[in-house]
Amino acid sequence: MTNSKPVKKIILFSDFDGTISIGDVGNRLFDYFSDGRSAVPVERWRSDLIDSRQCLIEEAETMRDITEAELNRFIDQFEIDPAFSDFVAMAESYQLPLYLLSDGLDLYINRLLNQNGFDNLTVFANRAKLSNGRLEFSWPYFKNSCGRCANCKKYHLQTLCPDDAVSIYIGDGKSDLCAIGEADVIFACDYLADYCKENKIEFLPFDNFSTITDTVRDIVSGLTTIPGGDKR
Numbered sequence: 001m002t003n004s005k006p007v008k009k010i011i012l013f014s015d016f017d018g019t020i021s022i023g024d025v026g027n028r029l030f031d032y033f034s035d036g037r038s039a040v041p042v043e044r045w046r047s048d049l050i051d052s053r054q055c056l057i058e059e060a061e062t063m064r065d066i067t068e069a070e071l072n073r074f075i076d077q078f079e080i081d082p083a084f085s086d087f088v089a090m091a092e093s094y095q096l097p098l099y100l101l102s103d104g105l106d107l108y109i110n111r112l113l114n115q116n117g118f119d120n121l122t123v124f125a126n127r128a129k130l131s132n133g134r135l136e137f138s139w140p141y142f143k144n145s146c147g148r149c150a151n152c153k154k155y156h157l158q159t160l161c162p163d164d165a166v167s168i169y170i171g172d173g174k175s176d177l178c179a180i181g182e183a184d185v186i187f188a189c190d191y192l193a194d195y196c197k198e199n200k201i202e203f204l205p206f207d208n209f210s211t212i213t214d215t216v217r218d219i220v221s222g223l224t225t226i227p228g229g230d231k232r
Contacts, residue, residue, distance in 0.1 A: 010220060011161045012091055013153070013179065015171035016102040016109050016125070018190065020209075022079045024173075025112070026104035029074060034062035052103050052175065053139060053150035056126065065133030075108045080116045083209035088118065090213050094220050099124065099160055101153040103175035107135075126150050146178055153179035168219075170212060185219075187212050 017024045030038035041058035044050045050058070091098045102109055102125040109125055127138040144155040153169075157179055161167040169176070169183035172190040180186050180196070186203040188196050196203040206212050218224040 009162075009165040010094075010096050010216070011165050011167050012096050012098040012216070013157060013160075013167060013169045013183070014098070014100055015153075015173065015176050015179075016100055016123075017104050018172045019170055020080055020084055020100065021112060022081060025075065025078050025108050029071075029108065030059040030063060032074060033064060033066055033070075034059070035064075037062035046174065048148070051145075051148050051150065053126075053137075053142060053145075056105075056137060056150060060135045060137070063135065066130070067133065068130055071107075071130055072111070075111050076115070078108075078112060080112060080118075081209050083213065085117075087209040087213045087216075088121070090217055094217075096216075096220070097160070098122070099156065101151070101156050101179065102126075103149050103151045103153070105135075105137075124151060124156050149175065149178060154182045157182040168216060170206070187215075 014020060017026050027042065038059040041050065041055045041062070045052060045055035088098065098121060100109070100121055100123045102123070104125060105128040106123060106125040107128040107130070109123055113119060113121060113123070124141065127140060128135050139150055141151045141155065144152060146152045146154060153176065157167050157169070166184045167182065168185040168187070169179050170187040171179060171192050172188065173192055176192050177195065180188070180192070180201060180203075186196065186201065187206045188203040189206055193203060193205055195201075204215060215224070
């Protein structure tokens, strides 16, 4: 369908692990350096027995001591979706704000973004550093938490997207559930897509950022209506 009305300001939000990155970096990091022991707190988190902050703390406790070189070698094996570059270029060409929201750790997110030329992107994530072989955390956004997330993405959508704008959210997992209740347009895959189907939440499926780029470009250009209409 074509849209003859001017499109409202669009603001883009995206998850990182398993969405921008190929594979869940955080989950695999803890799993690798704990020899699988981190699966116990992860399952407790998936069952809603603990929040994500407690999960990260307990995952870190299962890890052996590691060096910075070991940590960096592990992070460096991960790749970014090759189509993400065109998505970022499209956002810049239309002057669309783009925010990356993660309930994971800035330690690996920033490293991977910097290595791939995306060091100018705005990231909201939990903070971590390696000290004496162990991960130490800080939680800059936990005071705004919903009680389930260490870094609740709903809060960022509420504060970064004004009422007269359209929010587009991209994600794949459980940490995205708070965000989709606030977003106007949802792109989902994997767990998040299954959740949307089960709960009759309208979403657009995606395999990589190529499809997302084309759809957002069509929305901005007025070639298609905003899927699902405007929730605001």
